[in-house]
Amino acid sequence: MRDLKREATREALAKAAFELTRERGLSGFVTADVVERAGYSRRTFGNHFSCKEEAVASVAFGGVDDASAILAGLPADLPLLDVLLAVMKTQFTTDALVRMRELMAMARRYPTLEPHVLGVQQRMRHTAQELLGSVAGDRYPTVYVPLLFGAVYGAVMAALEGTLDVDLGGEYDPSPASMDYSSFLDITFDYLRHGF
Amino acid sequence: MRDLKREATREALAKAAFELTRERGLSGFVTADVVERAGYSRRTFGNHFSCKEEAVASVAFGGVDDASAILAGLPADLPLLDVLLAVMKTQFTTDALVRMRELMAMARRYPTLEPHVLGVQQRMRHTAQELLGSVAGDRYPTVYVPLLFGAVYGAVMAALEGTLDVDLGGEYDPSPASMDYSSFLDITFDYLRHGF
DNA sequence: GCATCGATGTGCACATTGGGCAATTTTGCT
DNA sequence: AGCAAAATTGCCCAATGTGCACATCGATGC
Structure with a gap:
């Protein structure tokens, strides 16, 4: 308390x-x-x-809050790729992403801000990755989890940055109109599932 | 000059x-x-x-220096995945990685250092990604390049972090003995090629 | 209920830092 | 050599980081 x-x-x-x-x-x-x-x-x-x-x-550190809540609703033997997709959809909500995006836009204006924004992203990554690792157990080779998660996280961040580039020039647009998060995730996971 | x-x-x-x-x-x-x-x-x-x-x-910013030198040696129609593999093998040399690893180890000791280490990583990522984008041209859908690169970069960084975890406790080991970079890349790209 | 203990918020002091301004030196160019 | 642009420097002062001592509050044990 x-x-x-x-x-x-x-x-x-x-x-x-x-x-x-x-x-x-x-x-x-x-x-x-x-x-x-x-x-x-x-x-x-x-x-x-x-x-x-x-x-x-x-401010953009929307904690990965209740691990058990997510895991409870998932079958224990669900392939890790699908678990991750579920986590990305529920935990990294669009709200959290909008905040993060505004922060990233700020970081472009004020360069001294950027390292600290990255720091927050890093912490979020760690929390989420640990969560994923606990679900994976020993079903997969040791490199599998960090590799997979690194890929997804990197991709999401790269995409988020991309939405900053498109409407450059004017003031930044607080709402990420240029990105449909859910369908982006689908495309991403499709690549990951079947190969690039 | x-x-x-x-x-x-x-x-x-x-x-x-x-x-x-x-x-x-x-x-x-x-x-x-x-x-x-x-x-x-x-x-x-x-x-x-x-x-x-x-x-x-x-100090860890080993510039992606001579773009033309790498591109010259590669066929123009080489699949982007293979181009990227080549870039990762030639540009992110083990030397650069060793320096980066020592820096990441320092960042664990001195937390205020971490954001700035991430800042350097970010700049390196941007330079390399632009290089890759110039090679891609319009052969691929627009999301492809940032997606692919984000995946690879994220995976490499996650792996590098992993080598810090294994020999924790004592002083850090400046040489990443626990990681065979080249074969790690092979595993990574194998996953990316054929799916997770 | 009350005492104790650890953790959090506060005030003060002081060394360190960031950055504007103008002067000075160095470099690139003709 | 001479000139313009850029890099470095010194000076200065507001802003910042942080150690220390102290007050306050919540939690734990009696």
Whole structure:
């Protein structure tokens, strides 16, 4: 229950930082502005994040939350490829992707942000990959899981980046109109299933 | 020739920062130490990097250097999958991977380093992907290239991370003894060719 | 219910850093 | 040699990171 409190502060700070970036741009405010908006002290900010960028980026970390919930609904002997497809459809919801996409768009404006965005992506990848690994058990060779997951994750991120390229020039478009996530996943998994 | 000079300074600074990290740890030195070792001013350091971490991470950026050299040796109508395999074997040499691996090991010790390591990986990915895209032309559907490349790159990185996990506990081992890069690529591409 | 303990938020102090500005040196070109 | 562009430098100061001591709150045991 204590962790909830801590998480709340963290999220409040992150959210404030994120909104300020939207409003004034990354260099248009200082950490003091963030903590003022969220109602905390500058020192507390430092306890949670090491810099503005880290705070801003951390909003996109939609945790892979309830492992058991997903696994419960799946047959234990379902091929790993199908398990992964299910995970990608339920866990990486379009909501999470929209947030992530806006963040990636921000990172293009403010280059110092990019490393931290990548950091968040990395953490999400790890959590999801561990989840997948626990389902795989020893049905597959050891390289299989990281290989497969790396492929899917890389593909999704590459595609997400692609949607940023298409509507370049103007302000970024917060909604990824240019990407139909579900059918993209189908195409991806079709390639993975039958070969490139 | 001017760019060479600039690159030289940049590399000198990066190298100094990297070595200092090896010797004293990331928090065991300040930017002043770096510039002193490399023979530049503190202000110049700021012209090239925005922080210590960025400098340290940038050593692993082994540029994808001579596109024409690789393409010249390949038939123009070679399937993209084989082109990519060739690129991965020639461009991502084991040397570059060893450096990258040491950096990734450092990132485990010093978490603030990780985002910047990922930043370098991202830049490398972009350069290589553009190279691949120029070869692909319009032989394939638009999603094909980013999808394929994302898959391969993700897989390689996941595998590289895997070699860090196996010999955990002691100091890290600078040589990736636990990974045979070439045969790993073969396995990877076999999966990609015929499906998972 | 109350005491204790560990973890979280806070205030303060200070070294480190990032980056604007102008001056100075170096480089590329003619 | 001479000129323009670019790289490096020094100076300066606001912003940042972080150690320390302290207050506060939740949890655990009596």
